[in-house]
Amino acid sequence: MSTRTLISPAQLARPRGKRLYWVVFGLVVALFTVVFLGPMYWMVSSGFKNTQEAVQTPPTLVPESFEPDNYSQAWNVMDLAGLLGNTLFYAFGALAFQLVFDVAAAYSLSKLRPVFGKAILGLMLATLMIPATVLVVPQYLTVLDVPIFERNLLNTPWAIWLPSVTNAFNIFLLKRFFDSIPRELLDAAAMDGASPMRTLRSIVLPISRPILGVVSIFAIVGVWKDFLWPMLTLPDPAKQTLNVGIYSLSTGVPVNVLIAALTMASLPTLIIFLIFQRNIMSGLTAGGLKG
């Protein structure tokens, strides 16, 4: 990259500058590695210690005992397979609902422009101004007894899926992207007799793959990381998410088994991140600020 930054290239090119640069570089890399990977190393390695070693003082940096059995024990005792299955079910269900409803809504607001469209968008964006935690109580009461339908959604996946659609930020990101699709393209399709649905499917969606990727990742990670809402709406241990299930069992198992469970719970999102790094980071900086 040729952009110039705080420190001038001339300064860096001098022998003294070069030496200093490499020293600083080494220190920074070492410090960052220790600070950010250190705790994760500690997590993975402690998951292999036996019960005694995991709680001994002083702690050992390199495990002296080796008990991969902790991982299988955590898997069985905490029913991680069940929790993982639940979480995947909620996350991908929420993703499907968001992709269908939010994409359709953003498309309509951006290209079909119904009457009151602006007002509806305004009302949606207004929800971003309300602190989420303040809404938790009335939302919870709504889930207990949904008006008109008079249904109790507690302990059902609907309690996760339907509220996840009210993601004004995703609608905003999608609409902004759709706004930038040249109108000639859509006009041409309309001339050829394509219905709005057909236009959405054959023209808008294929162009929008980058933003759909970003929105999908946010949707999945959002459900994966959520804690308070699933704790309240899915109290049944058989229906809990990974986060809530591990939390509620955390005091009942030995530390080393708990840590092994944490390691396994962290893997899925870490893998998603390593694969989709670029999309996630660009989504973050492109849409991160324009609430």
Next chain:
Amino acid sequence: MSAPSLTPSKAASARHAQPPVDGPPQRGGAFARSLKRNLTAHGFLIGAVLCFAFFSWYPMVREFFLAFQKTDQGEVSWVGLENLETVFNDPAFWQAWRNTALFTVLALVFGFAVPFVVAIVINELRHGKGYLRLLVYLPVMLPPVASVLLFKYLYDPGYGLLNEVFGFFGLPEQQWLQDPDLSMLSVVIASTWMNMGGAALIYLAALQGIPGELYEAAELDGAGLLRKIWHVTIPQTRLILSLMLLMQIIATMQVFVEPFLLTGGAGPEGSTTTVVYLIYQYAFNFNNYGAAAALGLLLLVLLAGVSAAYVKLSRAEDE
């Protein structure tokens, strides 16, 4: 940056003058056509609108009602300001606000300054940027329960690693989560570790947009490193910095998960009771939804001011 572009072209977004997409040319009058177009468009909207109506707009309205109502065995009655009174008279009320303010201030000192410094450092390095960016963002991807319980393990006064590291540098061991004077700081450190990645990457993107000539000009005027940061970097990123500041205030004032998981919520001598934890307690431990809503309303009013400033600033950025 080789990141896929999310905004194809600014030029194509002269959108306000565009008429909406009509279907294929149709028979019938203008009214019938307009009706059909609107029906289609609202058909696309209906799913999202219903979800918003039930799970966002209705709860928003309900929050206001709840705050002034009381539910006794299914019977709802208006009680005026009684809920607010209950909340104000709670001995934990002021403590919760003090703790929340303390958390916000500490979180800003760490969560605001640290990512900015980190972004500047990464931006100055000529190698390994990708790796460092990845590292900083990694914790953001962990499920919060995993990071928080991991920190609880690190903080443990007996077998925790942190005291061991302190001992290595000759520093006294600490009762991180058990000492009322330290507990909030410990929560903030864990929270910063978990959440700073996003801010750091946003700052980094902003730093890359600063024209290099500005630094050259500053050098010609004989500015040193710190003066360049003060007179070029900060003014050039001022808008993003202030937006992030407001966003962080909004987020940190609502802190709940970290103290809830690290110290059980209240913490030693109530030292980590936050406003949202108090709301949680009213609603889910004491079944007092009215008090929870009243306290929520106070938080909402306070944060509405911050949000309004945010919206105003982000509009300014768009122009």
